[in-house]
Amino acid sequence: xxxxxxxxxxxxxxxxxxxxxxxxxxxxxxxxxxxxxxxxxxxxxxxxxxxxxxxxxxxxxxxxxxxxxxxxxxxxxxxxxxxxxxxxxxxxxxxxxxxxxxxxxxxxxxxxxxxxxxxxxxxxxxxxxxxxxxxxxxxxxxxxxxxxxxxxxxxxxxxxxxxxxxxxxxxxxxxxxxxxxxxxxxxxxxxxxxxxxxxxxxxxxxxxxxxxxxxxxxxxxxxxxxxxxxxxxxxxxxxxxxxxxxxxxxxxxxxxxxxxxxxxxxxxxxxxxxxxxxxxxxxxxxxxxxxxxxxxxxxxxxxxxxxxxxxxxxxxxxxxxxxxxxxxxxxxxxxxxxxxxxxxxxxxxxxxxxxxxxxxxxxxxxxxxxxxxxxxxxxxxxxxxxxxxxxxxxxxxxxxxxxxxxxxxxxxxxxxxxxxxxxxxxxxxxxxxxxxxxxxxxxxxxxxxxxxxxxxxxxxxxxxxxxxxxxxxxxxxxxxxxxxxxxxxxxxxxxxxxxxxxxxxxxxxxxxxxxxxxxxxxxxxxxxxxxxxxxxxxxxxxxxxxxxxxxxxxxxxxxxxxxxxxxxxxxxxxxxxxxxxxxxxxxxxxxxxxxxxxxxxxxxxxxxxxxxxxxxxxxxxxxxxxxxxxxxxxxxxxxxxxxxxxxxxxxxxxxxxxxxxxxxxxxxxxxxxxxxxxxxxxxxxxxxxxxxxxxxxxxxxxxxxxxxxxxxxxxxxxxxxxxxxxxxxxxxxxxxxxxxxxxxxxxxxxxxxxxxxxxxxxxxxxxxxxxx
Numbered sequence: 001x002x003x004x005x006x007x008x009x010x011x012x013x014x015x016x017x018x019x020x021x022x023x024x025x026x027x028x029x030x031x032x033x034x035x036x037x038x039x040x041x042x043x044x045x046x047x048x049x050x051x052x053x054x055x056x057x058x059x060x061x062x063x064x065x066x067x068x069x070x071x072x073x074x075x076x077x078x079x080x081x082x083x084x085x086x087x088x089x090x091x092x093x094x095x096x097x098x099x100x101x102x103x104x105x106x107x108x109x110x111x112x113x114x115x116x117x118x119x120x121x122x123x124x125x126x127x128x129x130x131x132x133x134x135x136x137x138x139x140x141x142x143x144x145x146x147x148x149x150x151x152x153x154x155x156x157x158x159x160x161x162x163x164x165x166x167x168x169x170x171x172x173x174x175x176x177x178x179x180x181x182x183x184x185x186x187x188x189x190x191x192x193x194x195x196x197x198x199x200x201x202x203x204x205x206x207x208x209x210x211x212x213x214x215x216x217x218x219x220x221x222x223x224x225x226x227x228x229x230x231x232x233x234x235x236x237x238x239x240x241x242x243x244x245x246x247x248x249x250x251x252x253x254x255x256x257x258x259x260x261x262x263x264x265x266x267x268x269x270x271x272x273x274x275x276x277x278x279x280x281x282x283x284x285x286x287x288x289x290x291x292x293x294x295x296x297x298x299x300x301x302x303x304x305x306x307x308x309x310x311x312x313x314x315x316x317x318x319x320x321x322x323x324x325x326x327x328x329x330x331x332x333x334x335x336x337x338x339x340x341x342x343x344x345x346x347x348x349x350x351x352x353x354x355x356x357x358x359x360x361x362x363x364x365x366x367x368x369x370x371x372x373x374x375x376x377x378x379x380x381x382x383x384x385x386x387x388x389x390x391x392x393x394x395x396x397x398x399x400x401x402x403x404x405x406x407x408x409x410x411x412x413x414x415x416x417x418x419x420x421x422x423x424x425x426x427x428x429x430x431x432x433x434x435x436x437x438x439x440x441x442x443x444x445x446x447x448x449x450x451x452x453x454x455x456x457x458x459x460x461x462x463x464x465x466x467x468x469x470x471x472x473x474x475x476x477x478x479x480x481x482x483x484x485x486x487x488x489x490x491x492x493x494x495x496x497x498x499x500x501x502x503x504x505x506x507x508x509x510x511x512x513x514x515x516x517x518x519x520x521x522x523x524x525x526x527x528x529x530x531x532x533x534x535x536x537x538x539x540x541x542x543x544x545x546x547x548x549x550x551x552x553x554x555x556x557x558x559x560x561x562x563x564x565x566x567x568x569x570x571x572x573x574x575x576x577x578x579x580x581x582x583x584x585x586x587x588x589x590x591x592x593x594x595x596x597x598x599x600x601x602x603x604x605x606x607x608x609x610x611x612x613x614x615x616x617x618x619x620x621x622x623x624x625x626x627x628x629x630x631x632x633x634x635x636x637x638x639x640x641x642x643x644x645x646x647x648x649x650x651x652x653x654x655x656x657x658x659x660x661x662x663x664x665x666x667x668x669x670x671x672x673x674x675x676x677x678x679x680x681x682x683x684x685x686x687x688x689x690x691x692x693x694x695x696x697x698x699x700x701x702x703x704x705x706x707x708x709x710x711x712x713x714x715x716x717x718x719x720x721x722x723x724x725x726x727x728x729x730x731x732x733x734x735x736x737x738x739x740x741x742x743x744x745x746x747x748x749x750x751x752x753x754x755x756x757x758x759x760x761x762x763x764x765x766x767x768x769x770x771x772x
Contacts, residue, residue, distance in 0.1 A: 009094065011052060011059050012115040013038055015108055016337050018146040019139050021115060024054035030102060030110065031064075032403050035215050039147070040110075041403035042341055044068050044103025052092075052112075059114075061100070062089045071101035106345070108337065133158040133210055135198055136171070137323075143203070143210055149334060149372050150175050150199030150293050152323040158190065158210055166190045166205070174323035174498040175199055175594075181287025183496070195282075197290035199323075200372065202282075217245050218280035220375060220406045225265050225275035227258070227430065235261045236272060236430035242477050245374065247421040248401040249408045250438070254454055258430030259410045260379060266408065267297050267377050269592065279375060292495060296368030297592075300380040301585035303364055305510070306353035307517035310344060310363055311335065313352060316510040317367050321593055324499045338369040341403075342396055351517070358389035362396060369400075371593075376400060378409040382416075391416045414450040417441070422475065425453070431463045436471040444471065500596040507603035515607065528574070529615045532567040533622030536560065544627030545643065545718045554720045561643075561714045562688040564623060565707045568616040568647040569682040572654030575615075576608050577671045577678075580662035580757075584764060591765055601758055604659060609652045616651035620644040630718045634739040642717045642739075649746045650710035654678070656753040657706070663760030682707035687715075693729040706749055713742035 010023045020038055022028045030038040031049040046066040052059055063070045063077050065087060070077040077088045092098050092112060100110040135143045138153040145151045152173040159167045169187040170177035177184045178197030192207035204211050220243045227236040235258045243249050251259050264270030266277060268288045277284040284291050304313045318331040339345050342362040352363060361381050382390040394416035401407040417423055417438040425434035434444055445456050466472055515521055543550030545557045620643055630639030661674045685692060686707035692699050702708040712731035719734040731742060
């Protein structure tokens with residue numbers, strides 16, 4: 001080991017917003033392996049790629065026989081080229097900043113510069129002289145957490161309050177600070193041995209020093225997991241497994257064997273009724289509020305808007321998932337880095353719906369990698385892919401595991417099991433029939449191919465044979481439980497949902513981008529008002545909405561108002577009735593990682609409501625082109641505008657009602673019958689086809705429908721009934737107060753539908769958390 005540089009010069013390395021400073025007391029290794037001093041999780045980077053060592057008054061860079069070579073300041077350092085030191089080397093002169101491409105021109109760029117030697121601080125001690133230790137991502141913090149994108153710039157602080165006593169507090173971070181796995185809501189006292197969770201990082205306090213975790217290979221473990229339905233049917237039965245970081249595990253088995261149930265138990269989204277899951281020795285269920293930051297889950301359904309480009313889709317996701325103090329340049333660089341890691345750099349500006357199936361799945365994987373999880377779970381990532389793409393996806397997962405993660409994939413495919421370190425075979429009833437290296441699977445069952453393995457599972461005796469085999473002892477390890485099993489996990493606290501207003505702005509921008517990118521949707525958005533207005537002009541008569549122009553006969557105005565009300569209701573319903581059910585996989589995943597339900601719902605109301613309002617106004621004005629408007633408007637100086645406002649109110653209220661239907665529907669197939677029923681209800685019970693006032697039951701039911709109040713407001717503006725004399729329908733009274741009351745009814749209906757939609761959204765998430 002070399003001495004500290006005598007000239008007081010250290011070396012500072014930076015990449016992807018992360019900064020490391022080394023004082024020269026030992027060589028620095030850069031590579032993909034988690035044991036490296038600087039870990040670069042990129043497929044272009046070798047496990048041990050290059051080393052930096054201090055010699056005399058300068059640093060020397062050495063390529064360690066990498067596969068793709070190293071480029072130093074534009075000069076290629078050939079991979080594995082022997083010289084006097086055995087490998088290609090390059091001295092780094094003091095002065096200018098050096099730019100190093102690790103893995104050739106396609107690899108990540110590492111910036112290297114000389115810097116003053118910092119205080120040697122592998123840990124931060126709290127002393128009388130240093131009363132506060134600030135923890136965060138910013139290089140100016142006392143304890144810098146580099147490489148964790150979920151950590152805020154100034155995340156938490158430890159304040160020394162006296163000899164041997166200290167308090168930890170959160171500094172308004174986006175993802176909260178956790179003490180021993182529980183989220184802090186107020187400053188809390190520290191005792192020796194406590195753990196402080198910031199983002200996905202765990203810091204240990206020993207009473208004097210706060211220490212970052214050292215380099216090690218953590219283990220993910222499940223012990224005696226069991227899941228049963230309310231009726232007592234076993235979905236999982238005594239499942240145990242052990243996975244070290246850097247390993248890829250495939251979970252296979254026949255349909256109904258409990259593979260998806262196991263995934264829910266291992267990720268903590270649907271905890272097992274019995275058993276324990278640990279990561280690095282910590283109980284996942286007990287400390288889920290903090291350890292959730294370590295988990296990435298790629299569901300079977302796509303969780304990205306296919307109309308967007310890869311860059312825009314991941315950019316919006318980064319704004320929602322990364323801390324709110326992350327600069328835009330850092331978010332963009334993070335997107336670029338994860339796309340490079342999954343091999344999609346060239347597709348960054350390509351629309352997602354134009355990607356191949358394998359590329360779309362890799363885009364979903366990149367989405368989860370934005371938060372740098374150490375546990376990556378995938379549900380059927382190769383479903384529907386041809387054999388070539390199947391293997392391509394599995395090879396990509398192999399590379400992700402090699403970067404130091406635990407990667408577990410549920411799959412029906414056995415075409416690329418050779419890429420895995422372990423295979424877990426579940427038999428019917430959620431019982432383990434095999435767990436071990438893939439090359440031992442056929443040998444254990446004594447069959448020639450994998451199809452024969454599945455046929456062999458008809459014999460339930462294989463579960464017992466594996467339980468007593470050496471494979472279980474070698475690869476699962478001891479599973480005896482010391483003491484009683486922990487009680488069933490309760491409902492995990494919801495994730496922090498920071499900056500709902502900022503989330504709302506991001507979601508509105510994303511919704512507008514999706515609308516702008518969907519040409520067919522835009523065509524319908526613009527074309528529907530014009531088409532409906534054209535049909536409205538097919539009605540005979542030249543009186544329009546003027547009773548005076550029609551010679552005192554309100555029939556023509558009555559018919560045209562029906563068309564306006566039903567047209568606005570149709571546009572509002574058609575625009576929103578599929579919105580939530582089509583986006584349900586996206587919403588469920590985003591909700592699990594911190595999306596605000598209120599912000600999500602509000603963004604839909606703002607964008608869809610605004611679009612429907614514009615449609616309704618345009619439709620009304622186009623439908624009255626060349627025709628007289630109302631004779632004597634009640635509130636606004638222009639009668640056509642007063643009618644348009646009522647039509648817009650009907651359209652927006654119907655859009656919110658359609659959102660509630662969409663949130664309640666289980667599939668898009670259910671939305672079309674609902675659309676027909678909703679629109680027909682507006683036509684029949686609006687009060688224009690026949691009187692509904694005074695008819696017991698019918699009048700009360702009509703109050704629920706927006707068309708009733710919308711038609712009444714337009715009837716009031718057009719004065720379909722006289723102010724004095726018999727009043728067939730009190731809602732039609734042609735006064736400003738009555739018009740305002742009719743609009744108030746629509747506002748009240750919109751509020752009720754909005755509450756129903758919020759309840760239905762919460763119900764859809766709760767339904768996805770139950771046993772399957």
